[in-house]
Amino acid sequence: MKSAKKLGLVVCGVTSAFVSTAIITGTYIPKAQAAKVNLVENGSFEDDPFINEDYDPTRPNPFFTGWTNDSQFFGVYTTYLSSYANSGIQGIRLGYTPDDLSASLSQTLKTKKNKEYRLSFYLASAEEAPRLGNEFKVFVDGDEVFGLTNITLQDYTRYDVDFTATSKRTDLKFVSKVGYDWLNLDDVSVYRTKDIDGAAVPEPFTLGGTAVAGLLGVWLRKKQAASLKQS
Numbered sequence: 451m452k453s454a455k456k457l458g459l460v461v462c463g464v465t466s467a468f469v470s471t472a473i474i475t476g477t478y479i480p481k482a483q484a485a486k487v488n489l490v491e492n493g494s495f496e497d498d499p500f501i502n503e504d505y506d507p508t509r510p511n512p513f514f515t516g517w518t519n520d521s522q523f524f525g526v527y528t529t530y531l532s533s534y535a536n537s538g539i540q541g542i543r544l545g546y547t548p549d550d551l552s553a554s555l556s557q558t559l560k561t562k563k564n565k566e567y568r569l570s571f572y573l574a575s576a577e578e579a580p581r582l583g584n585e586f587k588v589f590v591d592g593d594e595v596f597g598l599t600n601i602t603l604q605d606y607t608r609y610d611v612d613f614t615a616t617s618k619r620t621d622l623k624f625v626s627k628v629g630y631d632w633l634n635l636d637d638v639s640v641y642r643t644k645d646i647d648g649a650a651v652p653e654p655f656t657l658g659g660t661a662v663a664g665l666l667g668v669w670l671r672k673k674q675a676a677s678l679k680q681s
């Protein structure tokens with residue numbers, strides 16, 4: 451028992467000295483803020499297997515947790531999972547219909563009326579001029595808040611759109627039309643704007659001139675794999 455008490459005193463003493471040194475020689479780290487909550491379910495499109503064996507074992511999965519995929523063309527879904535991802539291992543290959551913008555991907559979010567939000571997403575294009583003819587639009591509660599046409603060849607690029615919720619439920623919809631190749635979507639998020647703009651980024655403290663910081667994560671990127679043959 452006495453040994454345990456002595457050990458406890460030693461540990462406390464070392465800890466106190468370390469904390470004191472950290473505060474004196476480094477930058478004070480504020481108490482961690484509450485984690486931001488992404489209102490979009492499965493915004494990274496990683497929650498489902500690449501192939502849905504029950505639907506069609508020869509094609510990528512068109513069913514994504516949290517999302518409604520309305521992209522059927524002659525009974526075949528034209529929006530489905532892709533191995534070309536901005537992060538992780540899966541993204542979405544956006545669908546098409548030849549004549550209009552009827553291919554859509556949508557989700558209803560739980561929001562607070564009159565509060566401001568920021569939608570972020572990553573969009574890539576495999577289409578090249580002059581054979582374009584693509585369109586991509588974003589709707590919030592039926593109102594178009596973002597639109598692009600004739601998107602030429604580009605790797606995943608981030609886009610941000612701010613909006614104010616008008617009710618406790620907000621409908622988010624991506625609508626696409628593809629010309630000759632494809633568009634890809636990944637990493638969709640919606641956060642309260644105040645949580646983004648007001649979040650302070652703490653600096654790592656230093657001890658004896660050496661930065662003390664942990665590796666928080668690895669940003670993975672996969673290049674476009676060969677597209678699976680369409681049936």
